[in-house]
Amino acid sequence: MTLFYRLFGARRPEQPHRPTADPDRIAVLEHDLLGIQPEPGTPAARVVALAKPVDPARCPHEDVVEVTELGQARPTGLCTRCGADMVADDSGDWQRP
Ligand SMILES: [Zn+2]
Structure with missing residues (x-):
């Protein structure tokens, strides 16, 4: 029976593409x-x-990504919400330079 379906079209009807x-x-x-x-x-x-658009002065700078390059004395980052440059202080917290 399986062979029959394989030979004579047990093809599933094509699912029409519906945008989700x-x-x-x-x-x-x-x-x-x-x-x-x-x-x-x-x-x-x-x-x-x-x-x-986020005002850098009011942004909590919670989503900082590190963008440190080789040779930089301190880790530098970029706030993904407001785009502000950030610098890590001695305890590793991000601060505005
Ligand atoms: Zn920010």
Whole structure:
């Protein structure tokens, strides 16, 4: 029976490609295009908040990536939220230079 199906078309019907809806992406688009605020606490609200330009003076600089190059005396970093340059102090905490 298996051979029969193999020979005479047990091919599964092709699944039509359906674009999957990403609710977070939709919420971000709603915010950007229509000004609709996403529900607080949802991933979409976080995405919208992160997409806003951040004032370096008010940014907590919590998401710092290290960008130290060879020969630099201190580890240097870059805040991924506001783009501020950061320098590690003696205890390893990121500080604004
Ligand atoms: Zn920052």
